[in-house]
Amino acid sequence: MKKAALHNLGCKVNAYETEAMRQLLEENGYEIVPFAPGADVYVINTCTVTNIADRKSRQMLHKARKMNPDAVVVAAGCYVQTAGVDGTEDASIDIVLGNNCKKDLVEALREFEAARAGAPAPGQDGSPDAKDHYTPEEKSGAGSVWTEKIDINHTKEFETLTVSRTQEHTRAYLKVQDGCNQFCSYCIIPYARGRVRSRTLADVEREARTLAENGCRELVLTGIHLSSYGCDHDTTLLELICAVHEIDGIERIRLGSLEPGIITEEFAEALSRLPKFCPHFHLSLQSGCDATLKRMNRRYTAAEYEEKCALLRRVFRDPALTTDVIVGFPGETGEEYAQTYAFLRRIRLYETHIFKYSRRKGTRAAAMPEQISEPVKGARSERLIALGEENRRAFEALYLGREVDVLFEEKCVIAGQEYYTGYTKEYIRAAVPAVLDYENVLCRGILKSEIEPHVFLLDDKEVTFCRK
Secondary structure (H helix, E strand, O other): OOEEEEEEOOOHHHHHHHHHHHHHHHHOOOEEOOOOOOOOEEEEEEOOOOHHHHHHHHHHHHHHHHHOOOOEEEEEEHHHHHOOOOOOOOOOOOEEEOOOOHHHHHHHHHHHHHHHOOOOOOOOOOOOOOOOOOEEEEOOOOOEEEEEOOOOOOOOOOOOOOOOOOOOOOEEEEEEEEOOOOOOOOOOHHHHHOOOEEOOHHHHHHHHHHHHHOOOOEEEEEEOOHHHOOOOOOOOHHHHHHHHHOOOOOOEEEEOOEOHHHOOHHHHHHHHOOOOEOOEEEEOOEOOOHHHHHHHOOOOOHHHHHHHHHHHHHHOOOOEEEEEEEEOOOOOOHHHHHHHHHHHHHHOOOEEEEEEOOOOOOOOHHHOOOOOOHHHHHHHHHHHHHHHHHHHHHHHHHOOOOEEEEEEEEEEEEOOEEEEEEEEOOOOEEEEEOOOOOOOOEEEEEEEEEEEOOEEEEOOOOOEEEEO
């Protein structure tokens, strides 16, 4: 039995695809082992969202080669899709699989191994299984590299990858959409992932049922631009959520990142009527300054974003609202930064993920004048991180003393004592002493004091089991 190790870089969509490739390898006789020396195959699902992500992707490929010089190293995903990488210029890479080609991982391995052994590759002898899309090319160093990449910007195909179970057991990410049509000025992802493509509603339902049958109780619907789901299938994200809501065994539904524009009265009211829906909304912001938003090619104003937050707070009681913010975008003046700071202080979001702008070759923002220095970006970032921590604590304080439902996930040690930890619907982390087996159990109790930063004790004297 050959041993395979996988490493994921990047977003939740990448995480889903890495899990799908892991299961493909398992189903075809590979033993999955940790990403450490000793594997026969290393699969790195790469990321390209920033230049730093590119560098990390290269580093992991080189690390894999060093861990076993004789192993087959597979570079998959966004970095190899956008960087023009075919493997011939990097001696670490044996197989390149661009986006929409990860489903062919096992075939690529078989063909590569056959070629390396000097035997006809499967299907290359004229059999019905013949494939003509793998082209071996000489690379720097010994041997050849096998490359499969498509013109991602013109495909309408949603890649058929599936996940039937998850290692975490309790929660699963379910990819329902790929691609993006927005072309924000700082973002390379539309070039890496192509145009919007949606998974059929029936296919999502099938996978959700399988995950539920295998013990998964919480689904996170995810995509590159989730708000666009269904625009190519004459359906909507709301219809999808309602369909998944009817599946037995699924107790919770969360959503990945959303664009503010999808938040309407109709959308929010409909979600509020779904008992399984978690009122945890990650609304992408990026800046609280209209001039900066315009340079970013974001399609809303700060005032419109604030209106969406107010709408959600009107429909739901204290929903968890989280976001991403880029600091130091080209041309961001001290006054523009101050507007973002004041905006975030005013709207008081639960979590704010702060990113220093990273110049990304191939985007419009990379060529913009007035690039901000790293020291300035660092100072602005630190202030926003501190504000985000203040806002987070204020939100969590709202829930102290409230009765909440918690889906427990895992056992861990906190301050020398064993606890089971899990999350409320609003994604507040809660813990209960490990006197019983709470794994994958939904309980109800009252949130008490904080036992470590951002972990709250669920009063074990008051805990009731909702469903096992």
